[in-house]
Amino acid sequence: MRLVVARCSAHYTGRLSAHLPLATRLLVVKADGSVLLHSDGGSYKPLNWMSPPCSMAVSVPDEDAVARGVTQVWAVQHAKSDDRLEIELHEVVHDSSHSLGIDPGLIKDGVxxxxxxxxxxxxxxxxxxxxxxxxxxxxxxxxxxxxxxxxxxxxxxxxxxxxxxxxxxxxxxxxxxxxxxxxxxxxxxxxxxxxxxxxxxxxxxxxxxxxxxxxxxxxxxxxxxxxxxxx
Amino acid sequence: MRLVVARCSAHYTGRLSAHLPLATRLLVVKADGSVLLHSDGGSYKPLNWMSPPCSMAVSVPDEDAVARGVTQVWAVQHAKSDDRLEIELHEVVHDSSHSLGIDPGLIKDGVxxxxxxxxxxxxxxxxxxxxxxxxxxxxxxxxxxxxxxxxxxxxxxxxxxxxxxxxxxxxxxxxxxxxxxxxxxxxxxxxxxxxxxxxxxxxxxxxxxxxxxxxxxxxxxxxxxxxxxxx
DNA sequence: GCGTGTATTTCGGCA
DNA sequence: TGCCGAAGTACACGC
Missing domain, CATH: 3.40.1350.10 (Trna Endonuclease; Chain: A, domain 1)
Structure with missing residues (x-):
């Protein structure tokens, strides 16, 4: 699991189109390749995300993007559909990776x-x-x-x-x-x-x-x- | 926003009862006090969480818990209901805090x-x-x-x-x-x-x-x- | 694999 | 604020 805190903007196209203006957010890249984009509020639902199976390609921004202050571009593509999430990262505040292992999962009662x-x-x-x-x-x-x-x-x-x-x-x-x-x-x-x-x-x-x-x-x-x- | 990676177990009681066995997970504490407990897979939904408004109390584990290897206990209590999430933290792998500011939010199209x-x-x-x-x-x-x-x-x-x-x-x-x-x-x-x-x-x-x-x-x-x- | 039904659903809109 | 319907719904269980 990789944790990145960065100023970023994002664009999603797939079942709908959605756009996230520039702001500082938490980006979580899970072991299965899925990506979550969280703000500092809301609830458990991310502002934007890509579900597995998907793959992420990191690229260098073009000249135009560099001029806007973009330092790297993440393109997350779903493996089985046209769903696509593009994230433009500006300043990166934090970047760390951690090995978590497989989770035993939740045990429920009372439904x-x-x-x-x-x-x-x-x-x-x-x-x-x-x-x-x-x-x-x-x-x-x-x-x-x-x-x-x-x-x-x-x-x-x-x-x-x-x-x-x-x-x-x-x-x-x-x-x-x-x-x-x-x-x-x-x-x-x-x-x-x-x-x-x-x-x-x-x-x-x-x-x-x-x-x-x-x-x-x-x-x-x-x-x-x-x-x-x-x- | 506070990010903690730690070996932990958790117990939720509220609309249902649920239990999470000991494993290494990501804990996110948002500015509004809400807590997310993520594994390294699944989807965007956390294994367990507490929605705002809620408050978190950190306490020292009792003798029994210390013997089990618990180093700190987080008790997250919902402000308006009996919903309660208790997390026992063992080894803490990572702990960092970040100021994110208010998010401009998602702009949707095509719904x-x-x-x-x-x-x-x-x-x-x-x-x-x-x-x-x-x-x-x-x-x-x-x-x-x-x-x-x-x-x-x-x-x-x-x-x-x-x-x-x-x-x-x-x-x-x-x-x-x-x-x-x-x-x-x-x-x-x-x-x-x-x-x-x-x-x-x-x-x-x-x-x-x-x-x-x-x-x-x-x-x-x-x-x-x-x-x-x-x- | 697909269809059905549940969910700590969350989220937005409108009265 | 409460109610109601939509969601990139996700998720488990059945066939």
Whole structure:
């Protein structure tokens, strides 16, 4: 990994065109050849970058560029597309290289899969008498997160999201349409369960007769008996 | 901006829990207090990070940690939530600080907004006699990109994408269903306009009576009289 | 390899 | 400020 701090400008062409005016920035060249261009703010996203696989060619600036104060030019070309990032470096403030080795990677916990597991175990949160049929109930267009039965024996298809957006309603709608063709299951009721449901998603869901349920992750985790296995 | 290369492990708790085993990584501390933890690969996304606003407290490791080889502990706490990132540093390979100043930021060109603006100005690309009603025509489930009238006075709802995928067809279908309930507008015809339309999207659109239109960005830009303001 | 669905998404725009 | 949709989305998992 090479770290360079320099005054620079940059130009990207590929899926869009973008330009970065002259300013001092951090340039990171990773071992796989990818390049990140970071400012001193924003968030984790670089101002500009090139993803691997790509290769970088360093060249001497032409006369015109030298006159503008350019000391070197980096041309980073993506290996499989026309994506191209050109960086003109002016003063270089810092330049160092470091050997990092391969990273063991991140271990995660607490994403949608956990919500699904916990709701499956606490299916009565949807109402007294609800019973689990199975998680990841398979259909022709993909698995339904949870299939259950309510106290009257009616089938309930549940779509789970961390953030309930409008596309989740579409997803559930497609499942419901398919499931309702199965005479063993029909009629199937839909439940959209999420930690947070956007107003527009709620409107669309309600319009289609889908019930919205808010999930309280902390409360569910508190009564989750498999909690202990996490870490 | 502070750059540190060090052998470290990390623990994140917040919207999820995550752990990073001991390895050598780049740690970037930005001027706004945010912290990035990068490996020598992956992509532009850090292995772990803390977004601003947040604050970092450096402390001396306890006896137990010292025994594990920890030389310092960074506790990064988000200012507005419970998000917390703890980093245990072992050997520090590199440590430098740099003043970068405020970045002028990225200037983009060629995104969906440009396509929309240009098509609104060149609405006759859809056929002679087409007139613009308005851009971002509001509905209960979100704004339609462009609403127009054709030469016969019929209403046309236009969905614009850079890359025409299947979800854009779904989106337009929802709008059409809603708009067709409005007696002042009905019947409303749908047009799916994109620089590139995926075969599956084209099939679905055609099946639903939606017209597909390919947008030639370069050609549209050539006749765009506000072109001069870009860059 | 491609398609699908998630993400500590981030980012910008508009009400 | 909050909500909503786009992103050079990236990324993992399924087939």
């Amino acid at each position: 949608e899969a956990h919500l699904q597991a916990m709701l499956a175990e606490q299916i009565e949160l949807l109402g007294t008498g609800h019973t689990l049929v199975r998680r990841e109930y398979p259909t022709a267009i993909g698995p339904v997160d949870i299939l259950a039965r309510d106290s009257t024996g009616g089938t309930v298809a549940i779509e789970i999201k961390r953030r309930g957006d409008i596309d989740g309603v579409e997803q559930l709608t497609r499942y419901l349409e398919l499931l309702n063709r199965d005479p063993h299951l029909a009629p199937v009721r839909g439940v959209y369960a999420a930690q947070e449901i956007k107003p527009q998603a709620r409107v669309l869901a309600t319009d289609r007769g889908i019930t919205c349920v808010l999930l309280d992750y902390a409360a569910m985790k508190g009564t989750d008996d498999v909690d202990s296995r996490l870490f | 969906e907004a440009h396509l929309q603006a240009m098509l609104a100005e060149q609405i006759e690309l859809l056929g002679t006699g087409h007139t613009l009603v308005r851009r971002e025509y509001p509905t209960a489930i979100g704004p339609v990109d462009i609403l127009a009238r054709d030469s016969t006075g019929g209403t046309v709802a236009i969905e614009i994408k850079r890359r025409g995928d299947i979800d854009g067809v779904e989106q337009l279908t929802r709008y059409l269903e809603l708009l067709n309930r409005d007696p002042h507008l009905a019947p409303v015809r749908g047009v799916y306009a994109a620089q590139e339309i995926k075969p599956q999207a084209r099939v679905l659109a055609t099946d639903r009576g939606i017209t597909c239109v390919l947008l030639d960005y370069a050609a549209m830009k050539g006749t765009d009289d506000v072109d001069s303001r870009l860059f």
